[in-house]
Amino acid sequence: MPRSKDIAANILPQIGTDIALKVKHIRTFIEQTMSVDVTYTKAWRGRRKAIEMIYGTWDNFAELPKYVLRLQSRNPGTVVNWFHHPYSALGHPTFKYIFWAFGPSIHAFRLCQPVISVDGTHLKGLYRGKLLAAITKNPNNYIMPLAHALVDEETVHSRCWFFQNLMEYVTTNCASKICVVSDRHAGIINAMENLKDWKEPKAYHHYCLRHVRKNFSGKYKSKSLMKLCWMIGSTSQPLKYRCAVREMRMLDQVAWDYLNNIDISGLLFMTI
The missing domain is CATH 3.30.420 (Nucleotidyltransferase; domain 5)
Structure with missing residues (x-):
């Protein structure tokens, strides 16, 4: 069974031409040239060694x-x-x-x-x-x-x-x-x-409203609540804000309390 350094030595010309050579192609090449079947991991290690032999390592x-x-x-x-x-x-x-x-x-x-x-x-x-x-x-x-x-x-x-x-x-x-x-x-x-x-x-x-909604959805799985969470945080119209808050409080008062206590100012901004 060839070692990873043996695989590296055999694929040097290919790596020199294409540093992004796929592991599956390396396995096929080794099977054809050396008449052995190598694992994905060993082929990957061989490719890494070949790259290091040509371009050096990142250790310095x-x-x-x-x-x-x-x-x-x-x-x-x-x-x-x-x-x-x-x-x-x-x-x-x-x-x-x-x-x-x-x-x-x-x-x-x-x-x-x-x-x-x-x-x-x-x-x-x-x-x-x-x-x-x-x-x-x-x-x-x-x-x-x-x-x-x-x-x-x-x-x-x-x-x-x-x-x-x-x-x-x-x-x-x-x-x-x-x-x-x-x-x-x-x-x-x-x-x-x-x-x-x-x-x-x-x-x-x-x-960031995206992070807030992500944390919110981890606690409350309801799609309706997640939709209201986004509406509360993104709308710039006071009437829509009050309507969304009222609807969320009717659906789940605990969910609204969690959202309202995140930021004292009550203002949430969408990520840019």
Whole structure:
């Protein structure tokens, strides 16, 4: 039975031509050339080894600063800020967070409405961590990325660090009060309540209606209640709002109490 490195050696020419070569095609090729049937996992590992043999591995983080510098040179005005682990070895700083915002996005934000949506997602694959992002909408109503950050975890510290960079490098010249739309993550709430540049009257915070409805639907399965939840959060007409609230209270008073207690102001914003 061939090992993954044997498979890699046999498929090097194909990987050199097509790095996206499918695993099923590798299995077929090995069966035809070596007269053996290999598992999907072993074929996948063979492909990974072949890619590493040609292009190298991603283990050398020392190359990351060079990549970032090239990114900045190709995108004038791009801002990058590093936060290194406080317990890094002397002379060998270990990256903990990195923030970046492309120059064109920073410039374009001056022409956009002062509404920002922030969120985070898990990184998949060999290296774990979280990707934080801030987006807005341009005057043509298209979603426009503003800033990103790679962090180890979504914590109060990493979120506050992200918001500090966002204010310093992206929104600092905004003349209007900024509306931040997000889920109810504790780190975001802490940043909005405690960072002076993000507290009222400079900015205000509202919860994303999509996240609210998702949490609401986890507790209340009724399609009618979910429809009313969306109507209550999205309508701008007082009469429709009162009618939807009255209908929800008739269907389930507990559901309305849950929804009403999410935000003291009673205002919910749809995600941008």
